[in-house]
Amino acid sequence: MRKGRSRVVVASLALALAACERGGSPPEPGFGALDEQLRRTIANWGVIPILPVPAQEPALVELGRALFFDNVLSGNRDISCATCHHPSLHAGDGLSLAVGTGGSGLGESRAPGEGRDLLPRNAPSLLNRGLGQTYTFWDGRLAEHGRGHFVTPVGSSLPSGLVNVLAAQAMLAVADRGEMRGTHGDVDAFGQHNELAAVEDGQYATIWQRVMQRLTAITAYVSLLERAYSQTPAAALTFRHAANAIAAFQLEELTKVGTPFDRYLARDDAALTMDEKRGALLFFGEARCAFCHNGPLLGGQSFANVGAPQIGPGMHAAPPLDLGRAEVEDLSFYLFAFRVPPLRNVELTAPYMHSGAYTTLEAVVRHYTDVPLAMREYDVSQLHPSLRDRWHGDAATIEAVSATLDHRVSQQLQLSDEQIQELLAFLKALTDPAARDLSRLTPASVPSGLPVVR
Amino acid sequence: MTVRTVRSRPPTRRARSFALALRALQAFLLLLVPAAPTPALAQLIGIKTVPIADGDQFNLFPSRNHGIGGISLALDDTLLDPFRNPASGARLGAGQFFGSPVLYSVSDGAGGGKTLPLGVFARAGHWFGATAIAAQQIEEVRERFPGAVAIDDRLAPSSGLDLADPPRHNVYAFGMLGRRFDERRAAVGASIQWAALNAVDGVDLLYAGSQHLAQSGGLLDLRVGLVKEWEGGRTIEAVAVHNRFRMTHDVTYVDWFWDPVQRTTVPRGRVEHNPDRTNIWGLHLQHERPLTSDGWRIGGLLTANRMSHPKIPNYEIMNIPRDPGWSNAFNAGLGVARTQGPVTFALEAIYEPIWSDTWSDSETPVETTSGAVIQPGGRIIENDFRFSNALVRMGVAREIELEGGASAATFQLGLAVRSISYDLDQYDNVQARARWLKESWVEWMPTWGFSLRSAHLEIRYAGRRTHGTGRPGVAAPPMGVMAPDAVSSRTVLLAPSGALTLDEVRVTTHQVSISLPLR
Secondary structure, eight states: OHHHHHHHHHHHHHHHHHHHHSOBOOOOOOTTHHHHHHHHHHHHTTOOOBOOOOOOOHHHHHHHHHHHHOGGGSTTSOOOHHHHSBGGGTTBOSOSSOOOTTOBSSGGGOBOOTTOOOOSSOOOOOTTTTSOOSEESTTOOEEEOSTTOEEOTTGGGSOSOOOSHHHHHHHHHHHOIIIIIOOTTOBOTTSOBOTTTTSOTTOHHHHHHHHHHHHHTSHHHHHHHHHHTTTSOGGGOOHHHHHHHHHHHHHHHSOOOOOHHHHHHTTOGGGSOHHHHHHHHHHTTTTOGGGTSOTTTTSSSOEEOOOOOOBSSOOSSBTTBOOBGGGTSOOGGGTTBEEOOOOTTGGGSOSBTTTTOBSSHHHHHHHHHSHHHHHHTOOGGGSOGGGGGGBOOOHHHHHHHHHTOOGGGSSOOOOOHHHHHHHHHHHHTTOOGGGTOOGGGSOSOOTTOOOOOO | OOOEEEEOOOOOBSOOOHHHHHHHHHHHOOOOSOSSOSSOTTTSOOOOSSOBOOOSTTOOSOOSSGGGTTOOSSSOOTTTHHHHOGGGGGGOOSOEEEEOOEEEEEGGGTEEEEEEEEEEEEEETTEEEEEEEEEEEEOOOGGGSTTOEEEEGGGHHHHTOOOSOOOOEEEEEEEEEEEEEGGGTEEEEEEEEEEEESOOTTGGGGOTTEEEEEEEEEEEEEEEEEEEEOGGGOEEEEEEEEEEEEEEEEEEEEEEEEETTTTEEEEEEEEEEEEEEEEEEEEEEEEEEEOSTTSEEEEEEEEEEEEEEEEOOOOTTOSSTTOOEEEEEEEEEEEEEEEETTEEEEEEEEEEEEEEEEEEEOSSOEEOTTSOEEOTTSEEEEEEEEEEEEEEEEEEEEEEEEGGGTEEEEEEEEEEEEEEEEEEEEEETTTTEEEEEEEEEEEEEEEEEEEEEESSOEEEEEEEEEEEEEEEEESSOOOSOOOOOOOSSSEEEEOOOSOEEEEEEEEEEEEEEEEEEOO
């Protein structure tokens, strides 16, 4: 009897110890682990949600809208801000290289005027330019270091009181001969003397003063200015006020951060699809995109030579090449380096890179899988026919660009086609649906009565 | 629709990697806070899915058997039994007053607490009763996270941060009333235990990315018990128990935003209210009898618990938010004990099969990979757990008579070994995928004790150290956006949200109980 009872005890112990002996295998991440991994990865790159931009004064926005679309700001009265940053083209121009004053048409149909060349660089989209980027323009020649402290090509000529970098940019565009001011001897769209082009270079105050004279000669603008600056005497209004209004319009109407990715950052796990999440993990990981495109804006705060094809007339220092940031800072470190663009709404802002070399996002991604190869074997067929013979693909140029290629993009990426599609899915998740159709922004008319480009 | 089953790798070694175990925690966390926060181990079956250290917060009341592994089946514990089964209060002789201060600490500064219970047992004719209260202080352990960043509290007004230190004290109250039926050699009793809780130990470590945690809630434990004795020392006990655990965790997080106007990062506070709700209904039977005439006794138990947990907190380390679920837990055990002269030896083994089902509800319509839509309230992820746990306890006690038998000293040594093993089948109804996991670990608890008993006083000391469990930590601080340096006297520790680890710790508990007979 006692022996039997002992067996019961032993059996019970054996059962317990058998459970103890079962080894533990390394557990695998659960189904929700992708989000956890992605959020942790995102945090490592300083990618955080963006606070809403404060609502702008409606009267200021109304004035800014009128100015943005009005050719009267250009010396030849033939181009406005909207020509190269048109709502129908997602605040860009859809061209590889921009066409400045003297040109005609909009989008793909736009062409330089007789005797004029393309501008040397792509006109970047103005979407989200008011989100606090340090640098603007492809070479970052306009920078805001601390609030209201600008580093610009015009030096101390830039007046104080500009609200942000957008306003400073507006000041510069009207003073640029290629973009808006025109060249000596130009006549405007009505055959009249271009008084802005007649001003000697460097006389910025005179240029802005004359632009303002044009505006105050138009009754409707006087009225708009009075409403926008009701506390400022009319005599004290300068083009700085107009520039601030253009900035207000851009902030109000061209800030588009309602993207699935932003909803995801706001802790909505369902905002991204699985493909988009996997693409995001690639973006912030294996594909190394976040090495440059990091921070709250996914870029916009640094420069890199990514081996972008050299196309077009080139810039001042070494035409037909474009030395990029080195045009501004005479440093070999910045040779062929261009501003890393922020990526929200990137799906809508083709063509890409400073030269507009790539017309699709997939082409850009494939460029980064093997940059040296992409530089050598660039496919010019994706360019407009008029540009195909203006790719500088000679060995010397390739070698020069390769010499300072950013180490972050110099390694090959072993990305499968599936991974590339996942990356593209993520990049498309950076699109605010509200940015897809901006046509409502285009006014029927402008105070000057000049035609509104559509 | 393709269903892909992912299986974990075959068992390779028994050694636990706590960092790996935490991955299980992150994915399959079920109940980290003790589901049965009472000392009545046998009646309420706890469920753990990771080897997390529970602490000894709910070890409140005195026990004669703590020093011998916590033996309970074949050996009476006249001090603790009335708290488990109110009817067993009938076994108390004279009334007595007791105090049983408990001090426990988790190694590496990972937690701890102090409790002072005071109580009285009383008898009047056929009636008996008890009442007790306990005050408790739980340590703050949030500073344990390495790499925490101090941010200036001047940011607090704009960020909405709550900087007030949350209360860390708890209050417990216990009441019991019973009646003996001498002619039937039976007794019945009922008890109520109530607690107002402001701190459950270790919970703050489960919200690793949080800035502040305020806990509030309580528990209610209702029991009705029966004890029946027969000639020859046979006894049977039955307990019906209902336990309700209610906590709310108000968790403050600091989210960083990019301010496009100021062109800088700014903090904003975000408070999540996480309810933790568990209801348990249980039935427990225990039988004990002499086995032989030479001091052997045998005891056995059967327990059934039905648990519902309508709300599980949305821990930061858990990525299946707010899973409701239920569990059916059972245990069956057998124990033997022998008292031969001054020496007592006891051994018992308990087996615990548990089935648990939790799921993640959809809050919005979710499209599955097959194109179907899971409507709000539908199950996105389902977890089916099958536990096969075991508990072995053993101990020995030696009594030494003093002063010619007027008093006695007792030395105790014991060991409890808990094995937890479970299989998990997990289904993702969105992606139409399934996976399987097997997990197990062992917790070791050596115990020791000493007592001094006389006609006027009984003093007991019992100690216990738990090995094989861990507490969450953070492997590395986050990179990227950092907060400004602290410049003021009062700063906030910003808990990082890096990868969590489960670092091995030891929980050491010391309890001193003093009993004074009421005359």
